Amino acid sequence: MIVRTCLPFCLLFAAFLPLAFAVDPLPSWNDGPNKKAIIDFVEKVTKAGTPDFVPVEERISVFDNDGTLWCENPLPFQAIFAADELKTLLPDHPEWREDPSVKAFLKSDIAALSANHYKGLLEIIALTHAGITPDEFTARVKQWLATAKHPRFDRPFTECVYQPMLELLSYLRANDFQTWIVSGGGVDFMRVFAEGTYGIPPEQIIGSYSLVRFEMKDGKPVLTKTVDSLFIDDKGGKPVGIHTFLGRRPIAAFGNSNGDQAMIEYTTIDNPRPSFGLIVHHTDAEREYAYDANPKSTGKLTTALEVAPKYGWTVVDMKNDWKTILP
Template sequence: MSTTARSWSRRSLAALGLGLLLALTPALGPFDASVALAQTDPLPSWNDGKAKTAILDFVRRVTTQGGADYVPVEERVATFDNDGTLWSEQPMYVQVVFAVDRLKEMATANPALRDSQPFKAVVEGDRAALAALGEKGLLAIIAQTHSGMTVTEFEAIVRTWLATARHPRFNQPYTALVYQPMLELLDFLKANDFKTFIVSGGGIEFMRPWVPAAYGIPPERIVGSSGKTLFKLGADKPVIEKLAAVEFVDDGPGKPIGINRFIGRRPLFAAGNSDGDLEMLQWTTLDSGPRFGLIVHHTDAAREWAYDRASPVGRLDKALDEAPRRGWTVVDMKSDWKVVFPFDKK
């Protein structure tokens, strides 16, 4: 692993580790929102305001043939962060919840796992030990839970977990905690001939089992972090095995690198919610021609969560400072969104 990759992964993993320690907030019932959806409005769950106007105006400009800002269809690429931008990342990243649940399940089948750290701490919920995990311990947990099976087996493991796991606050499947206004934005861009991509710090193979159904984005448009894999022919039954080694961390400066590697075009539009999206927003917007940078600012503790500069999960600090001078649109969840989740809709 290069020094750079190690440093990104340390940052990501530190955030994951702190996420593990966050207390679960008390469960609340679904928010009872009264929403009037206009049939002709492509963004019915967005309140009228600067953010909605900016989005509508941008899409109109780049799709108006003959206009100064017209962009040919093949160049209309939009990239979206996932955790905190398209679905909730609180009280901890969903993939970390998955890793913890899976480790507990593995310890049931293999009790020896309870005998050594860092697994003992996770299985027993030992918060002091968890706090002392560090990068090495966290890497060991990811390696233990995300390797040692084929990619096909891992996909089935993720699907099975998602089918039964419930969010501690909303008592909903995690895939129900996607943001209704962002689903509308994805659909609106697609209807205007944008190709939409996920560009997430999360694992590609953790996302592929559910992203297509949740967002209408196919598997080949999911850019994310990945572990190394190995091809084995076996007895005429080829498999791809997941290894316990990091291949690529698609976070921070890794996002423009992943975009270049997987997509091969500079996006026209990028949406994120944390400092992990800063370089993607810079790469997308700091060029000539019409460009759009969007930041989802979590300002709504009643319907979702309110957090930014001090949050260990999804910290939004530098990117929030940079937004005004870059002309990025900061979405105020509380005032800009009529509803947050699809289950909020009447």
């Protein structure tokens, strides 16, 4: 009697099982060698009983943010936020107008702000981000994200994310990967939106940061953001940040620029575990932007692109590999 009852359900399950496994985990990716490379890697390291199997606790993937998970033009979005904050705060701080970085900003002198490793841009960020509590900063970012729109795409900045990369994040997590952001952007800035936008919690974000000061005020604990001991999580800083805050070597790294090269090298060269490196190459001026050697703001891609074949990194051609770009 029990067999008769269960048999139809077993047959039904068997009928639908091939369909379940046939579901495309990356539907916004065109079929081809790059999509296949991703899936082959994930299947390889998750197949128990094989030499390439990687235990769940070591399945760590790291992602750059600007230009890898969302757009970085016409400027990185945190820079646009800082610029909007400067406009709001400038009337209360007329002395700022004598600052060379502020003068460059008021003249829209991107070259001056970008010079010397974006020194001017960092000074603008320092003026607008420091001297307030993390909670106050979070509230300002939330308010800005709720109202500001991308100047080209006319949509909220949190909707200027790459649909194929959202699918990749979900696919990795479905296979028990941790997904970390390792970005030159400010860690406090990214913590505001990353969980809702990418499904990445605040504790899995490594970014640029400066010291936060603790003190008791009126019997209450207060944290205040400063610009002291600024750590830039870019280029060689990325492996340092991974070691310091993550404590394990990743087996998969995803970036889009020379600033991500050290992170991908650290992940893929002489790694005792199977590893995977991927570069997002911006090649679609019609649907997004096209740049590599001469970007409009950030995201220069030359040396990382040159060494990619040597190390077997996957280079994604946005125009040809992605069916769609923005959700």
